[in-house]
Amino acid sequence: MKALVYGGPGEKSWTQAPDPAIRDPRDAIIQVDAVTICGTDLHILGGDVPETAAGSILGHEAVGTVVEVGGGVSTLTPGDRVLASCISACGSCRYCRGGQYGQCLGGGGWILGHTVHGVQAQYARLPFADLSTYKLPHSVTDEQAVLLADILPTSYEVGVRNGRVRPGDTVVVVGTGPIGLAAILTARLYSPSHIIAVDKAESRLQAAKAFGASATVRPDGDPLEIVQALTGGLGADVVIEAVGTPSAFELCTTLVRPGGHLANVGVHGKPATLHLEDLWIKDVTITTGLVDTSSTPTLLRMLEAGQLDVSQMITHRFPMDEFMAAYDVFGDAAHSGALKVVLTRT
Structure with a gap:
């Protein structure tokens, strides 16, 4: 063969x-x-x-x-x-x-x-x-x-379910490749109030819109400002990392609100910095997982x-x-x- x-x-x-x-x-x-x-x-x-x-x-x-x-x-x-x-x-x-x-x-x-x-x-x-x-x-x-x-069970189990998406939540998906798009698709099953997609590629941001994202932004377009504007300055209830790079993971930690969830789905090949000097007091839950x-x-x-x-x-x-x-x-x-x-x- x-x-x-x-x-x-x-x-x-x-x-x-x-x-x-x-x-x-x-x-x-x-x-x-x-x-x-x-x-x-x-x-x-x-x-x-x-x-x-x-x-x-x-x-x-x-x-x-x-x-x-x-x-x-x-x-x-x-x-x-x-x-x-x-x-x-x-x-x-x-x-x-x-x-x-x-x-x-x-x-x-x-x-x-x-x-x-x-x-x-x-x-x-x-x-x-x-x-x-x-x-x-x-x-x-x-x-x-x-x-x-x-991609569907991975995005759902490791992203949406581990992230504890609930009705009315503000959800951020960082990375809108196939896994990120599937996370948007399955997050919608829980009726979040906002889904914000973050990606470098304009074509993938357009795809995110088609899959149900309510807002899109490039990483250099100040996603934190958009998230805070939609949440009264609190931050996102759930942030799903679907890239697998240190910069993407570290961005996610800045977008999640105190008491929120950060669900890592991306496959990482290099160490990422965990800024506990900022996170230790915020009651943030970070999950990783294999489907x-x-x-x-x-x-x-x-x-x-x-x-x-x-x-x-x-x-x-x-x-x-x-x-x-x-x-x-x-x-x-x-x-x-x-x-x-x-x-x-x-």
């Missing part, structure tokens, strides 16, 4: 790779029908994720058709159309039994495209398939479903019912054989205007 193979920092290729095989009775093999690229893949290519070894197949977001299952798989049969979750769960460790699948101690967690071969390939092996896949209804398209593999995907069934039902409109999220489409071009477009989003790119089997 062909796959997107990581060759070390800055190096990747769409090339021949061995077909996946069942290695554990709980495995399933899928034919990948639709797959996308994540900002985390760019972090890997940038050298920010040293656990990913050269020679690994990247990718953790896909929809596919089951072609083979191990003897320990009880809920899937060949021919089933499934969502491959970005998180794999053994189901029996302390964290899995508590619903914290992202912290799985039994060989799961975020492993696809990280510590085991991922799904940016024509075929992929899915460990713990019973608990790490979701059968898809006919009414949900491959393009819709692939957004449930990572657990516990919300995926709920989000799937909402998508099926038409309660989540993700149609604007996908801006570019490619056949799988154009993976290198897709990476070029996604990696230069400031100029291409790319949000999510989807590649499909031809």
